[in-house]
Amino acid sequence: MSKEYPLNRLGPVLWEIPMSAHPAMRVPGHIYCREELLDAIRHDRALEQLINVASLPGIQRAAIVMPDAHEGYGFPIGGVAATRWPDGFISPGGIGYDINCGVRLLLTPLVFRDVENRVEAFSKDLYSSVPSGTGKGGDVLLNLNEMNAVLRQGAAWAVSHQLGEPEDLEFIESNGCLANADPEKVSEQAKRRGLDQLGTIGSGNHFVEMDRISAIFNDQAAAAFGLSQDQIVILIHTGSRGLGHQVATDYLRLMVNVMDQYGFKPRDRELAGVPFNAPEGQSYFNAMAAAANFAWCNREIISHKIRQSLQRVFNLNPGHVKLLYDVAHNIAKIEDHPVAGVPTKLIVHRKGATRAFGPGHLDIPEKYRAIGQPVLIPGSMGTSSFVLAGAPNSMDSAFGSTCHGAGRKLSRTAAKKQVGGPELKEALRKEGIYIQAGSFGGIAEEAPLAYKDVDLVVDTVHEAGLAIKVARLKPLAVIKG
Amino acid sequence: MPYSFYPHTADIRLKVTGSTRGEVFGLAVQAMADLIKEGFCKKDKPDFSREERLELKSIDGTSLLVDFLSEVLTLSHIRKTIFCDVIFDTLAETELKAILRGKATDQFDKDIKAVTYHEAELKKSENGQWESILVFDI
Numbered sequence: 001m002s003k004e005y006p007l008n009r010l011g012p013v014l015w016e017i018p019m020s021a022h023p024a025m026r027v028p029g030h031i032y033c034r035e036e037l038l039d040a041i042r043h044d045r046a047l048e049q050l051i052n053v054a055s056l057p058g059i060q061r062a063a064i065v066m067p068d069a070h071e072g073y074g075f076p077i078g079g080v081a082a083t084r085w086p087d088g089f090i091s092p093g094g095i096g097y098d099i100n101c102g103v104r105l106l107l108t109p110l111v112f113r114d115v116e117n118r119v120e121a122f123s124k125d126l127y128s129s130v131p132s133g134t135g136k137g138g139d140v141l142l143n144l145n146e147m148n149a150v151l152r153q154g155a156a157w158a159v160s161h162q163l164g165e166p167e168d169l170e171f172i173e174s175n176g177c178l179a180n181a182d183p184e185k186v187s188e189q190a191k192r193r194g195l196d197q198l199g200t201i202g203s204g205n206h207f208v209e210m211d212r213i214s215a216i217f218n219d220q221a222a223a224a225f226g227l228s229q230d231q232i233v234i235l236i237h238t239g240s241r242g243l244g245h246q247v248a249t250d251y252l253r254l255m256v257n258v259m260d261q262y263g264f265k266p267r268d269r270e271l272a273g274v275p276f277n278a279p280e281g282q283s284y285f286n287a288m289a290a291a292a293n294f295a296w297c298n299r300e301i302i303s304h305k306i307r308q309s310l311q312r313v314f315n316l317n318p319g320h321v322k323l324l325y326d327v328a329h330n331i332a333k334i335e336d337h338p339v340a341g342v343p344t345k346l347i348v349h350r351k352g353a354t355r356a357f358g359p360g361h362l363d364i365p366e367k368y369r370a371i372g373q374p375v376l377i378p379g380s381m382g383t384s385s386f387v388l389a390g391a392p393n394s395m396d397s398a399f400g401s402t403c404h405g406a407g408r409k410l411s412r413t414a415a416k417k418q419v420g421g422p423e424l425k426e427a428l429r430k431e432g433i434y435i436q437a438g439s440f441g442g443i444a445e446e447a448p449l450a451y452k453d454v455d456l457v458v459d460t461v462h463e464a465g466l467a468i469k470v471a472r473l474k475p476l477a478v479i480k481g
Numbered sequence: 482m483p484y485s486f487y488p489h490t491a492d493i494r495l496k497v498t499g500s501t502r503g504e505v506f507g508l509a510v511q512a513m514a515d516l517i518k519e520g521f522c523k524k525d526k527p528d529f530s531r532e533e534r535l536e537l538k539s540i541d542g543t544s545l546l547v548d549f550l551s552e553v554l555t556l557s558h559i560r561k562t563i564f565c566d567v568i569f570d571t572l573a574e575t576e577l578k579a580i581l582r583g584k585a586t587d588q589f590d591k592d593i594k595a596v597t598y599h600e601a602e603l604k605k606s607e608n609g610q611w612e613s614i615l616v617f618d619i
Contacts, residue, residue, distance in 0.1 A: 044490045070490040073599035073616045077491060097595040097618045133588055192559050203592040204619055242558050245594045245618075249551050256598060257540055269544075269598035411488040412619070439590060481592070 005047050007031070007038075013067075013464045014397075017051060024055035024267070032398070033067040034460045040409050040452055044071035046078075052267050053081050058088025058275075060339050060346060064398055066353055067460040068407025068452060072096075074270025077352035077408075080401045083276070085334060085345040089264070090281045091273030092255065092288070094349030096330040097248040099288055100295035101206075101239030103354075103376040103404075104172070104326035105387065106303055110232040110314060112212045115476070119210065120434045122313045123477035126208060127436035130305045132481035133203050137196030140301060147191045148183040150198070154293030155326075158300035163199075165307075165319070168300060170365050172326040173355060174333075176296035178289035185287035186243070187250050194243030194294060199301035203438065203481025205405075205446055206238040208306065209378075211385060211473035221389045221470040224371045225324055233473060234306050234321075235385055237378050239330065240295035247291045251284040276347050285332065292331055299326055324387070325365075325374035329354045329404035337399045348399050356390035356402035356467045364390075375467045379406050379454035381435065381446060381480070382428050385473040386458045393465030402466040406454035415450035416441065428478075437480040446480065484512040492619050493593075494600070498612040502542070503572050505603065505611045509550055510581070513596075514563050516617065517589045522565035529582035531562045538576040543603045545575055546613060550596040553581060561585060594618040 008016040010030075015038070017029035029050040033041055041047065046069045053075055054063035060082045069078030074093035083089050115122065131138045140163065142150065150157045155176025158164035169175050183191075201208060213231045216222045227233075240247075255272040259265070262274050274281045307318035331350055336343045357364055357373040364373045372389035379385045383406070394400050410418070421440025424447050428435055437443045462469045483504075487494040495512055499505040514522045533556050539545040553564050564583035571578040595618040603613040 046490075073492060073597040073618060189555055189559065193555070204594075246555060249555070249595050252598070253544075253548055253551070256544060269601070272598070408491045411490055412493070413486065413488065438588075441590070 003048060005051070013460045017047065022051050022055070025051060027054050027059050027062050029054045030062040030064045032460055032464050032466065034456055037067050037452060037456050037460065041065070041069050046071045046076040049074065049076040050079065052271055053079060055267070056081065056083065056089050056091065056271065056273065057264060058083040060084055066403035067457045068352070068403045068405050070408050072351070074268050075351050078403060079351050080353045080399050081349045082337065082346040082399045085347050086277040087275045088347055089273040090276045090285060090332060090347055091271055091349065092248045092251045092284060093270045093272065094351050095248070095288060095332050096351045097245045098239040098330055099244035099247060100292035100328045101330040102295060102299065102326060102328040103378055104236045104299050104303065105324040105376050106234040106306060107226050107322045107324050108232045108234070108310065108316060109320050110316065111230045112232065115232055115314065118313055119476045122210060122309065123434040123436045123479065125309045125313050126306065127479050129309050130199065130201060130208055130302055130479060132201040132479055133438040138199040140198040142195050142198065144191055147195060150297050151183040151186060151290035151293055152181055153177060155296040155300040158297050158304065163304045164300040168303065168323040171323045172296055173328055176300065176326065178292050180286050181289035181293045182286035183290055185283045186247055186290050190243050190246035190250060193246050194241060197241040197243065198298050199305060200241060201238045201302065201479065201481055202241055203442060206481060207381065208302065208479040209235045209475050210477040211235055211475050213471050214474040215472040217469040217471065221371045221468065224368055225374055225387065225470060226322065227387060227471045235376065235378060235473065236299055236302055238298060238302065240291045241298065243294050244291040247287050251287060254280055288332060292328065296326065325376065327354050327376055335400060338396065346399065350401055352404045353401045354404045355400055356388070356394040357400045358390045358392040358395045372468070375402055377403060377405060377454070377458060380448040380451040381475055381478045382431065382433060382448035383454050386469060387471040387473070388458065388461070388467035389470050391465050391468050394467060398466050402461045403457050406451035406457055408450055409452050410450040412445040415447050416444045418449055419444055419447045433475050434477045435480065442480060483508045489616060493617040495615045495617065496612065497615065498610050500610060502603065502611050503569055505613060506546060506549060506572065507567050509546065509615060510553055510564055510567050513550060513553065513593065514565050516591055516593060517557065517563055518586060519590065521563050521586065528584060529566060531560065531583050531585055533560065533581045535579045535581060540575065542574050543601050543613065545577060546603050547596055547598050547601050549577060550615070554593055554596060556581065561587065591619065
């Protein structure tokens with residue numbers, strides 16, 4: 001149980017830990033959550049970690065957690081922290097080890113009746129063609145020169161190697177490539193970890209899922225996004241794999257070693273950071289961008305494999321499978337947001353938080369600009385996932401951000417004590433959900449009961465005006481590591 | 482129990498206790514191997530067909546423990562090997578030279594993304610035992 005911290009209610013779904021809660025706080029902590037979720041957020045160390053983040057040099061306005069927040073290691077998961085550009089701190093812990101872990105949604109022209117008798121066949125085909133699990137490599141094998149090209153080009157590398165669709169690039173956050181990526185700033189160890197990992201999911205909470213759209217909440221937004229009732233869509237959740245983990249490990253170690261030179265002694269070493277404009281800060285930012293590009297290339301190649309699988313099982317032309325959008329939820333970006341009413345350039349850390357730019361923002365593809373940026377919120381494997389659209393208040397209040405998932409509430413051990421993998425697989429099967437996974441233990445750890453109620457999470461951000469609800473997705477087949 | 486696991490909402494919190502610093506380092510390697518693939522190191526007669534040499538310097542004793550485990554994890558992924566055992570040539574306060582011994586594997590059961598500095602503090606407790614918490618990002 002976490003310590004009790006004073007909470008002021010600022011609105012129906014917004015709470016504040018005032019700066020008076022701890023002498024080190026430079027800004028207040030803001031917590032977006034409906035009252036029903038408050039106990040879940042208070043039960044672990046998430047709020048203690050939020051206070052630590054609120055104490056970072058250069059932090060602006062407020063340290064924020066979303067309704068899916070839970071305890072992390074250093075920074076809370078589900079958090080947003082913006083620091084002053086160019087001399088505010090950048091911290092690898094504020095992005096996380098899985099750099100550019102993110103989500104993308106593929107749209108098919110199929111509807112439920114087209115697939116209902118072949119869902120299991122599709123799940124097996126997909127499981128055999130998209131490697132999942134730890135330590136399992138894929139069939140795209142790079143040498144170090146090719147790796148450098150991937151790190152520079154991101155998703156475009158996949159397209160130029162006939163492993164992706166050219167029209168996808170417009171619909172990826174930052175078009176699937178951060179221009180400041182510098183492969184020279186990525187260690188050889190990190191590159192070696194990634195040589196056989198393109199086109200692989202990994203394990204943990206990563207997955208590929210076939211979903212059916214079970215509800216439309218906003219007809220205008222759904223039409224703009226190309227979503228309709230009963231449509232079959234494919235949700236992908238993975239990141240930069242071992243390459244990204246190694247980049248984060250390398251730079252955290254570096255920053256632990258040098259932060260003293262910048263007069264920084266955080267309460268938790270996992271918060272280690274340096275000024276963004278310090279040489280180490282710039283090197284990390286450029287290495288992080290390279291890892292982010294690797295993740296976008298990875299999700300593009302996984303999409304290619306899914307398109308092939310859809311063709312094999314449903315005779316679907318790969319060109320008819322369109323990308324709705326691809327968003328990162330572990331990343332740092334330089335963005336303009338208001339501080340004291342003045343547009344200000346900031347270093348926005350999102351760790352388990354999704355960019356959710358509101359209508360009209362020029363970084364949103366023109367096709368969706370009037371509606372808002374598509375936001376993809378994966379739920380747990382037996383519940384719902386959601387498509388949202390970024391809303392104006394995210395820009396005013398949350399540095400253009402919203403939640404990223406349901407958010408865990410039970411430890412992996414506790415989940416395994418409450419439910420067995422075989423029983424859960426069978427129970428989900430009876431609900432019409434086919435699970436293909438590497439181990440029963442892995443299924444149990446990711447059981448729906450281990451997560452918060454995703455409906456409450458999404459309702460919170462909808463009520464807060466951070467993102468509006470567009471559609472609900474119900475899983476039919478889930479591929480996990 | 483020389484090492485035990487404690488609840489963490491998303492990740493894994495481990496406490497390692499040993500009579501020497503070297504024992505803590507060695508037990509942490511075993512705990513990590515057990516997390517990656519339960520029982521792998523204990524199965525049959527140990528056959529340590531893979532060896533890796535490791536040299537490392539860190540800013541203090543706690544960082545040395547975390548950095549050492551991070552290196553072991555990195556080598557595990559690159560060499561597709563689970564390391565079960567460590568022999569130290571040198572284990573000083575802030576540097577070490579060691580030989581890791583383990584076995585090749587084609588797949589891990591669990592993905593440890595990283596060994597974090599969060600809550601880690603290698604110290605001698607009141608009863609004279611060395612101990613540290615370690616949080617693994619899963």
